[in-house]
Amino acid sequence: PTAPGSRSLFSTLSARFLGVMPAYSAADDALTTKLVTFYERRGDSAAPSHQATVLLFDPRCGSLRAVLDGSVITAKRTAAVSAIATKLLMPRSAEVLCILGAGVQARSHYEIFMELFPFTEVRLWNRSEQRAVRLASSVGGAVRVCGTAREAVVGELNERVGRDLKDHQEYDDTYLTQQLSLKAERLLTCSAFQSRGERYQSPPLGTRQQHQSRDGLGWKAALRPSRPNPLLYAGTPPIAQVAHSPIQPGLECFQAGGIHSLTGQPVPVSHSLTVKNFFLIPSLNLRSSSLKPFPLTLSLPALIKSPSPSFL
Numbered sequence: 001p002t003a004p005g006s007r008s009l010f011s012t013l014s015a016r017f018l019g020v021m022p023a024y025s026a027a028d029d030a031l032t033t034k035l036v037t038f039y040e041r042r043g044d045s046a047a048p049s050h051q052a053t054v055l056l057f058d059p060r061c062g063s064l065r066a067v068l069d070g071s072v073i074t075a076k077r078t079a080a081v082s083a084i085a086t087k088l089l090m091p092r093s094a095e096v097l098c099i100l101g102a103g104v105q106a107r108s109h110y111e112i113f114m115e116l117f118p119f120t121e122v123r124l125w126n127r128s129e130q131r132a133v134r135l136a137s138s139v140g141g142a143v144r145v146c147g148t149a150r151e152a153v154v155g156e157l158n159e160r161v162g163r164d165l166k167d168h169q170e171y172d173d174t175y176l177t178q179q180l181s182l183k184a185e186r187l188l189t190c191s192a193f194q195s196r197g198e199r200y201q202s203p204p205l206g207t208r209q210q211h212q213s214r215d216g217l218g219w220k221a222a223l224r225p226s227r228p229n230p231l232l233y234a235g236t237p238p239i240a241q242v243a244h245s246p247i248q249p250g251l252e253c254f255q256a257g258g259i260h261s262l263t264g265q266p267v268p269v270s271h272s273l274t275v276k277n278f279f280l281i282p283s284l285n286l287r288s289s290s291l292k293p294f295p296l297t298l299s300l301p302a303l304i305k306s307p308s309p310s311f312l
């Protein structure tokens with residue numbers, strides 16, 4: 001059996017982290033740790049945002065046996081875990097893969113997702129279109145580069161659900177996008193981005209209740225009072241809305257929906273999540289600053305109204 005140790009994070013400056021991720025495998029007779037730095041990328045930096053090294057020890061005597069590059073394992077393992085979760089959770093009707101972000105994880109997710117699942121269409125959005133075009137033209141198959149995250153998520157389904165747009169004008173734009181994409185059953189969204197997010201202003205309880213609709217088309221929302229600034233909710237929701245497990249203080253932003261946890265414990269997703277809405281687990285709360293991870297999570301509000309410069 002393999003036992004992941006307790007992961008820890010060290011941060012010197014805002015948006016600069018060193019993660020230590022130990023594990024022991026009796027089966028492989030391996031004691032190891034990954035060391036990974038992740039820094040918010042600056043415009044003038046050529047360094048990758050995530051840089052990893054794996055140290056391998058002899059578990060009997062504790063001696064260091066090997067120092068390995070950790071970039072490939074980080075790219076492939078992360079995408080592989082997303083793929084496993086997707087295999088278990090994806091609605092059968094999903095045909096469209098939507099990737100938000102065009103970095104390392106976007107590529108590795110594209111590769112494994114296209115190998116394992118029969119998507120008929122891939123849509124890609126990145127805040128700098130140039131990078132999305134570069135990724136799209138370097139992968140094997142056809143990828144449609146979209147001008148906005150909304151287009152990537154809603155896409156041609158716009159027409160199908162256009163009626164809903166008219167019917168629900170009392171909702172703000174962000175909320176509508178969520179509603180529309182919840183109805184977009186063919187869509188699987190896999191996001192790979194990091195962002196300096198705004199804090200999410202949770203609407204007052206009871207104003208934004210959601211439940212599954214009887215017709216199975218997605219969620220219906222309870223009416224809520226209209227707001228003067230519809231983008232008031234831009235940002236990420238509180239972690240409590242996403243995961244119910246105890247979270248190691250300070251690591252909230254690294255919790256993914258049941259997929260990846262620096263506490264070493266699986267993070268159960270909200271009981272209200274079903275196959276119809278799992279791909280819209282909102283992105284995660286950010287205590288101090290900037291990194292918002294997670295493949296398989298989606299924060300449309302943050303993406304649509306990203307406050308960061310578009311240098312990537």
Ligand SMILES: NC(=O)C1=CN([C@@H]2O[C@H](COP(=O)(O)OP(=O)(O)OC[C@H]3O[C@@H](n4cnc5c(N)ncnc54)[C@H](O)[C@@H]3O)[C@@H](O)[C@H]2O)C=CC1
Nearest residue numbers: 049101102103104105193194195196260292293306308312
């Ligand atoms: N759960 C896990 O095990 C792992 C999670 N990750 C997370 O996956 C995400 C992607 O990582 P990489 O692909 O390696 O990073 P990367 O630096 O190669 O790519 C980041 C992408 O996000 C986009 N982006 C950055 N800030 C943005 C913003 N404010 N608004 C919109 N788009 C923005 C960039 O344009 C770029 O396309 C990161 O959040 C990272 O922390 C990465 C490795 C492992």
Ligand SMILES: O=C(O)C1=NCCCC1
Nearest residue numbers: 019036038050074254293
């Ligand atoms: O390499 C990993 O695993 C990471 N997990 C969460 C944040 C970035 C790196």
